[in-house]
Amino acid sequence: MIQTLLREVKEYKGASIATPLFMILEVLMEMMIPFLMASIIDDGVNAGDINHIYKVGGVMVAAAAIGLLAGMAGGRYGAKASAGLAKNLRETMFNHIQTFSFANIDKYSTAGLVTRLTTDVTNVQNAYQMTLRMFTRAPASLLCAMVMAFRINAKLSCVYLIAVAILGVLLALIMSHATKYFQQAFPKYDDMNASVQENVSAIRVVKAYVREEQETAKFKKASENIYRIFMKAECNLVYNAPLMQFTVYSCILLISWIGAKMIVASTLTTGELMSLLAYCMNILMSLMMLSMVFVMISMSMASIRRISEVLNESSDIENPAEPVFEVPDGSIEFRNVDFAYRRDSESPVLKDINLKIHSGEVIGIIGGTGSAKTSLVNLISRLYDVTGGEILVGGRNVKEYDMEALRNQVSVVLQNNVLFSGSIFDNLRWGNQRATEEECKRACCQACADEFILRLPEGYETHIEQGGSNVSGGQRQRLCIARALLKEPKILILDDSTSAVDTATDARIRKAFREEIPNTTKLIIAQRIGSVKDADRIIVMEDGRVDAFGTHDELLRENAIYREVYESQTKGGGDFDEKAGD
CATH class of the missing domain: 3.40.50.300 (P-loop containing nucleotide triphosphate hydrolases)
Incomplete structure (x- = not known):
């Protein structure tokens, strides 16, 4: 199923490869900045060495500039790759539908095919862009931040491991409930589109029989079905933000409290504590991004299946291996x-x-x-x-x-x-x-x-x-x-x-x-x-x-x-x- 879609990347393979590479480069530059900041505080400010501050500060500016350019390039190539995939998917689906026999076409409703060509492809486009960018950036950021944090102070960084484990379990539970509703929602678009198509194509009959109110009620029912399912999904996702904030602030308080004691005991410097706090935000926000990527991918899986159904549908009627091109007469x-x-x-x-x-x-x-x-x-x-x-x-x-x-x-x-x-x-x-x-x-x-x-x-x-x-x-x-x-x-x-x-x-x-x-x-x-x-x-x-x-x-x-x-x-x-x- 995934391979069917990836075949449609075609001429956008280069952009698809460049996007994660630029995202990794952006992450590496971002991870350098807290580490360099600790050096400025400990070896520059506290030591009174202005030259060290200028030197390391220049490196920080260069890292930030490179990270900015890498992020912009990643965004540009990610948009190009995802939009290109969507374009190719629509073209391939439309061309493939033209090869269908009447028997193949009878399997699908017109509204269902329109939904696959529009809403479903858009869902896949968004999921592909997030996969190329966030699904690369979030794990890389999480891994780099953990490595840098443990490099600074392994004992204090254990707080991150406990927070990541607890937060990961809770986010997984939230996602499992939310994605179940998202998978139910997208097929409901077929019913809504069918209602619109039927009404618009038969609008003269609707008006002749004064059935506007009944048609409005039918559309309202289809629209409300989608609304109710999305509300159930969103009601699960609303726990993401407060849970993330609670975890972040709890980590900050623990690290500040434990770190303050370690500074007093001269086992940790002020600059190292500031770097650990910066890495705390990186680690937990990366986990948050990962959770949203998984939600988007789960949302798009139903769309991927529906698109693959059309692309993998083989026409019941095919040309022979050596066809005859001339029809002699009309007998x-x-x-x-x-x-x-x-x-x-x-x-x-x-x-x-x-x-x-x-x-x-x-x-x-x-x-x-x-x-x-x-x-x-x-x-x-x-x-x-x-x-x-x-x-x-x-x-x-x-x-x-x-x-x-x-x-x-x-x-x-x-x-x-x-x-x-x-x-x-x-x-x-x-x-x-x-x-x-x-x-x-x-x-x-x-x-x-x-x-x-x-x-x-x-x-x-x-x-x-x-x-x-x-x-x-x-x-x-x-x-x-x-x-x-x-x-x-x-x-x-x-x-x-x-x-x-x-x-x-x-x-x-x-x-x-x-x-x-x-x-x-x-x-x-x-x-x-x-x-x-x-x-x-x-x-x-x-x-x-x-x-x-x-x-x-x-x-x-x-x-x-x-x-x-x-x-x-x-x-x-x-x-x-x-x-x-x-």
Whole structure:
């Protein structure tokens, strides 16, 4: 887990190594100052030697200057290394998520992934910076101060050992309780982010149903859960400061009392006592810093685990060792295909699918809600992999193709029509980055999108809001169809992508397909039989199986489900889920 994160240090290894080296140098310079101060008092002030004071004082100034510069360099390189690690982590996570199959993405919530890319990475960044600086500085300072103190007076320095032992045990107890709550807190951010994301993305529905108060209450509950857990953790940590102050002042009193007696007995000098008091603060503050570093590391462990989960997640779908980059044609064949979203599922979504579709054919796909129409077409471009059987495109198993090459030739207009912020041209060029304005306009003409675009004040330069919120459902569908056409695919799949357009426009789009892209295989999922009755053949799906496959006339004669739905729709305008007699 830690190794997974350290691989992302990459080009910031130099800064990561330089930071602790500078921190150690700073500590060494700081430890020299109390020792030199004792020499000034004993050998300079008490002896009346002004030259010794100047000489040692100059060394102290030089040590302080070097320590200052070393501390500044350590801070600079520490910030560079930790910020660089965070940058690399976000980039690697984001790039890795792009390789996920739909099955991988289904394991994580959107809010969970956003939290990992933001809050969790920030926690790791802070912990890494503290590890490089404080986790180096605190032990080095503690060790050096103890060595110097024992060098001055071993008997009196035993006070430090007793204080460190007692304080270490008490701080460990405090940390163990606090970190338990911190580990519970960060997963709660997922719930809060999910609440925000759901509310903002569906704000129109929230306002339409006047649910602002309920949504506010839901967010307040998620926020209060985080507040309560952090309060429990902080209530444990508040004991750190008073405990540390009590220990420090107790040590000062003991050393002053015992030291005063030793000075009177001429076994200790005044300068040595002052140095021991200075080292007392160094030792105990180093222990305090160590405790905070451990708390930060413990806080970040939950974040490290969550980030590692994403980085170690292997895509269920990978390119073959020697992929095929050319898709010969748009023919499709399903051979004994079974499919389940989970490998261990006892009831597959698709069962024993056998179909053969010729290149250039127009195929309609209809079926009731939950009949697995979308699941069927998602397998063609390897958005998911089959769990049994095989799918051939252009006479080859889809698993033999390079995924990018396959998906460039199998263009899918998904049920959820998504547009991105930017101009209409920007959105269209998602289909082909190098498309010219003329090519974009031709695709819009084929999708009947030019009708409303030309009426817009800014035409094709009109700005589209995120998600396409400033255009209607039908307009969004037509733009998505045009975007798919720009890829000039060998297979075009429309997953209920004309449901929001009127029947006349639907008919014009289908006519344009027949005339403009006759060699492209077209699969059209629809609820309206009118949208597919002119297709070369029609697939009737029922409960994850192909109930029938034939022309409109053949299905009317031979398939009871198709005939009942057709009669229902022609008589009463019902859809596929409203069968005759229901």
